[in-house]
Amino acid sequence: MSLLNLGLLALSLPLAHGRSIQLQKRDLTVFTLGGWTSLGCWSDSQASRTLSLMAHSGQHVSDDNCQYQCTQLGYNYAGVEYSGQCYCDNWVNPIATQEPDTDCNMPCTGVPSQPCGGPDRMNLFWNGVTAPPPPVTITNPGVEGFVSEGCYTDSVAARTLANRVATSGGGSVMTIDLCVSACKAAGYSLAGAEFGGECYCDNQFANGGPASDQTICSMKCNGDSTNYCGGPGAMNLYSLNGATPVSVAPTSTTPVPSATVVLPSAWATLGCYTDTNGQRALTNFIAAPNTGMTVEFCISACASNGYSIAGVEYGGECYCDNSFKNNHGLAPDGSTGCNMACTGEAGETCGGPNRLNAFAAGPAWVQLGCYSDQVYQRTLANLGAFTGDLTIEKCLASCSTAGYSLAGVEYGVECHCGNSFDNGGGPAPDGSVGCSFPCAGNSAEICGGSNRLSMYEYINAAGVVATTPVASVTPTPTPSPVVASLPSGWTSSGCYIDNAYGRILSVQQPNSDTLTIESCIATCSGLGYTIAGLEYSTQCFCGNSIIAGGLPASAASDCAMPCSGNSAEICGGPARMSIYAAGAVTTAPVPVVQTTGLPGTWSYSGCVSDNVGARTLPYEIDFGTTNSATTCLTQCTSLGYTVGGMEYGAQCFCGQPADFTASGATTSTNCNMVCSGDASGICGGPGAITYYTS
Incomplete structure (x- = not known):
C-alpha cells in the first residue's frame, strides 16, 4: 500500500525511546461530566443565539469546563463554539437545527483533543434536567396610564x-x-x-x-x-394616556456620564479605541456580572486573569489582552463614539458601537494606533537610533533609552521619538488603513506606512501616561519583601515580566485570598518544582525554568502589590511576577519560528489558519512534550508528505499541497505558542499552523 493512499488507516511510528505514536485523521473526542449528555452539533448565529448566555470566551475553554461553569451558574444546557466560546441556558432556541457532527470540528482552546464547535456551530450538552417552558415574551401594552x-x-x-x-x-x-x-x-x-x-x-x-x-x-x-x-x-x-408622540427638530445634545472612575494603582486611561466584531482589538471576552458592567469590574477581571489592557464596549461588554490586535488604535473621531453609559453605573462611560474605552497598566509601552505624519513637519521630532533592520521592539528601546515617552515606526524602516505630538499630528483620519507596511526586521509586525506612524506611548509604574522623558520618571520606592522564613536553598530572584509571549511559569495554582511567599513556595516545592512565582497579590505559579521569553523587569519596583495573605510581603503586580528559586534560574529565549536547520528541502511558508470548514492538513501526529519543527517535518518526510506544520504547541500535521489548497486556509496572526519540545521555537497556536513546504 502506498503511503499516500493510507486514507483513514493509522500508522504506528516507532520512536527512539520505544514508544510509538499514531498518524491519523484528527478525531476529536467529546467529553462529558457525570450526569451530562452530548446532544451533538447544532446551528448557531450571532443574530439569534442557540443558548443566550456567554459564560466565558478565550483560553481554557473545553467541553467539561463549560459544563462545569453552566452547572455553577444554574443552567441545564451548555454549548461550546468556535474553539473558545462557552454558552449556557435553560432552553434551546427553537430555530436551532441539528447539523452533521463533522461541522463541529474546531479543537477547544483548553483541551485541543476535545471539539468546541465551529463557525456558527455549537457542541451542545444537557444535564437531563427539564426546566419549565420558557415564558412567552410580548410587548407590554402599557402600565400606569x-x-x-x-x-x-x-x-x-x-x-x-x-x-x-x-x-x-x-x-x-x-x-x-x-x-x-x-x-x-x-x-x-x-x-x-x-x-x-x-x-x-x-x-x-x-x-x-x-x-x-x-x-x-x-x-x-x-x-x-x-x-x-x-x-x-x-x-x-x-x-x-396614549397621546400621539410629537416630533421636534433634532438636537445635538447627548447626555454625558459624569461619575468619576477610580482606577487601581498602575492603571491609566488610554481613550476611545476602534473595534470590530470580526477582528477584535482585545481578544478575550469577560461576561458582565448580574449587577451590570462597570469600568472598575472590567479592569479588575482583566488584571486577575493576567492581562494588562482592559476595554469596555457597548455599555456592557468587557475585553482583555496584553496588546492591541488587528491594527486598532485611538478612534480618528476622538471620544465621540464612546458615548454609552455602563449598564452597572450610568455615570460611567463604557464605549459604544465598535468603540472601546481602553485602560492599561504600567510600566509598559501601549499602542495608540495609526497617526498622520509629514516629511517636513514631523509629528515626532527626533529620529531613533537602532542597529540592523527595524522592529517595533528596537524602536521602543531606542526611544526609551534616549528618554522619550512617545515612539512611532514609519514606512517599514523609520523610527521616530518625542515627548509631544507636533505640527498637528494625531490619529489618521482614515483610521488604520494607511498603516500597512511590514517592519523590515519582522514581517509579522506593522511599521506604519507612507506618511503614517504606528504610534506607541509609555505608561510609567505609577499608572501615569508619561509626559516627561521616560528616563526621568522616578519609580515610587517599594519596600523589600518581608519573609519570615524561606526553605533552605530558596532565594529571591527578583521581579520578572509575565505574559509578553505567554505565561513564564507553566503551572498555575488556584487563586488564593491568603497567599504568602511562604505558602506559594511550599506548594511548588511540594509538587517537585524548583521555581515559584507570585503575581497580582493572589496568584501562584510553579515551574522548573522561566519560559515564553520571560525577562527581569526593568525595575524591582515593578513588583509592588502586597500579598493577599500578608500585606508586608510583595506578590508581583499586573503582568509582573515575583520569582523565588531553589538554585539558579534558567531562562529559555524568546521563541521564534525555526527557519534554519530544517530537514531536507523544507522551508517556512508562514502562519496559516486551521479549521476553515474542513481541516487545513488532514493527518495528525501528537508528539506530547517532544514537538518541534525538526521532529514534525522529519516524520512528514518519512511518510511521503510534502507540506506540514505544527499547531497548539504539541500537534504535528502532514498533508499534500492539494489538501492545503482545498481547505481555503488564509494567513493568520495566531502562531504564538512555544513548541512542547523546543522552548526556543514557535509551533502554531489556537486555530493556527506554523506552515512549511518541501
Missing part, C-alpha cells in the same frame, strides 16, 4: 428621547413598569425601554421614528423575560 406606541428607532449619536434615567435596582433588573415609573416620576410623558436595560424619557421625540421592522425590538427586559425592552438601536416607546 402609559400606552405602547410600538418599536421606534434610536441612535447613540442622536437620541430619540434625550434623557436617560436610572431605574430602581439598576439596568440589570429593569422592566417596563420600572422605566415608565421613573419617567412619570421625573415629569415626562414619553418613556422608552432599550437594549434590555436602558430607560429614556422626554416630552417629545427627535431623530428617530416608528421602525419599519417592528421585530428589531426583540430583546427581553433584563428584569422580566415576558416583556420586550427594545433592542440595539431600537426602543419600545410608551406615551402618557
Whole structure:
C-alpha cells in the first residue's frame, strides 16, 4: 500500500525511546461530566443565539469546563463554539437545527483533543434536567396610564428621547413598569425601554421614528423575560394616556456620564479605541456580572486573569489582552463614539458601537494606533537610533533609552521619538488603513506606512501616561519583601515580566485570598518544582525554568502589590511576577519560528489558519512534550508528505499541497505558542499552523 493512499488507516511510528505514536485523521473526542449528555452539533448565529448566555470566551475553554461553569451558574444546557466560546441556558432556541457532527470540528482552546464547535456551530450538552417552558415574551401594552406606541428607532449619536434615567435596582433588573415609573416620576410623558436595560424619557421625540421592522425590538427586559425592552438601536416607546408622540427638530445634545472612575494603582486611561466584531482589538471576552458592567469590574477581571489592557464596549461588554490586535488604535473621531453609559453605573462611560474605552497598566509601552505624519513637519521630532533592520521592539528601546515617552515606526524602516505630538499630528483620519507596511526586521509586525506612524506611548509604574522623558520618571520606592522564613536553598530572584509571549511559569495554582511567599513556595516545592512565582497579590505559579521569553523587569519596583495573605510581603503586580528559586534560574529565549536547520528541502511558508470548514492538513501526529519543527517535518518526510506544520504547541500535521489548497486556509496572526519540545521555537497556536513546504 502506498503511503499516500493510507486514507483513514493509522500508522504506528516507532520512536527512539520505544514508544510509538499514531498518524491519523484528527478525531476529536467529546467529553462529558457525570450526569451530562452530548446532544451533538447544532446551528448557531450571532443574530439569534442557540443558548443566550456567554459564560466565558478565550483560553481554557473545553467541553467539561463549560459544563462545569453552566452547572455553577444554574443552567441545564451548555454549548461550546468556535474553539473558545462557552454558552449556557435553560432552553434551546427553537430555530436551532441539528447539523452533521463533522461541522463541529474546531479543537477547544483548553483541551485541543476535545471539539468546541465551529463557525456558527455549537457542541451542545444537557444535564437531563427539564426546566419549565420558557415564558412567552410580548410587548407590554402599557402600565400606569402609559400606552405602547410600538418599536421606534434610536441612535447613540442622536437620541430619540434625550434623557436617560436610572431605574430602581439598576439596568440589570429593569422592566417596563420600572422605566415608565421613573419617567412619570421625573415629569415626562414619553418613556422608552432599550437594549434590555436602558430607560429614556422626554416630552417629545427627535431623530428617530416608528421602525419599519417592528421585530428589531426583540430583546427581553433584563428584569422580566415576558416583556420586550427594545433592542440595539431600537426602543419600545410608551406615551402618557396614549397621546400621539410629537416630533421636534433634532438636537445635538447627548447626555454625558459624569461619575468619576477610580482606577487601581498602575492603571491609566488610554481613550476611545476602534473595534470590530470580526477582528477584535482585545481578544478575550469577560461576561458582565448580574449587577451590570462597570469600568472598575472590567479592569479588575482583566488584571486577575493576567492581562494588562482592559476595554469596555457597548455599555456592557468587557475585553482583555496584553496588546492591541488587528491594527486598532485611538478612534480618528476622538471620544465621540464612546458615548454609552455602563449598564452597572450610568455615570460611567463604557464605549459604544465598535468603540472601546481602553485602560492599561504600567510600566509598559501601549499602542495608540495609526497617526498622520509629514516629511517636513514631523509629528515626532527626533529620529531613533537602532542597529540592523527595524522592529517595533528596537524602536521602543531606542526611544526609551534616549528618554522619550512617545515612539512611532514609519514606512517599514523609520523610527521616530518625542515627548509631544507636533505640527498637528494625531490619529489618521482614515483610521488604520494607511498603516500597512511590514517592519523590515519582522514581517509579522506593522511599521506604519507612507506618511503614517504606528504610534506607541509609555505608561510609567505609577499608572501615569508619561509626559516627561521616560528616563526621568522616578519609580515610587517599594519596600523589600518581608519573609519570615524561606526553605533552605530558596532565594529571591527578583521581579520578572509575565505574559509578553505567554505565561513564564507553566503551572498555575488556584487563586488564593491568603497567599504568602511562604505558602506559594511550599506548594511548588511540594509538587517537585524548583521555581515559584507570585503575581497580582493572589496568584501562584510553579515551574522548573522561566519560559515564553520571560525577562527581569526593568525595575524591582515593578513588583509592588502586597500579598493577599500578608500585606508586608510583595506578590508581583499586573503582568509582573515575583520569582523565588531553589538554585539558579534558567531562562529559555524568546521563541521564534525555526527557519534554519530544517530537514531536507523544507522551508517556512508562514502562519496559516486551521479549521476553515474542513481541516487545513488532514493527518495528525501528537508528539506530547517532544514537538518541534525538526521532529514534525522529519516524520512528514518519512511518510511521503510534502507540506506540514505544527499547531497548539504539541500537534504535528502532514498533508499534500492539494489538501492545503482545498481547505481555503488564509494567513493568520495566531502562531504564538512555544513548541512542547523546543522552548526556543514557535509551533502554531489556537486555530493556527506554523506552515512549511518541501
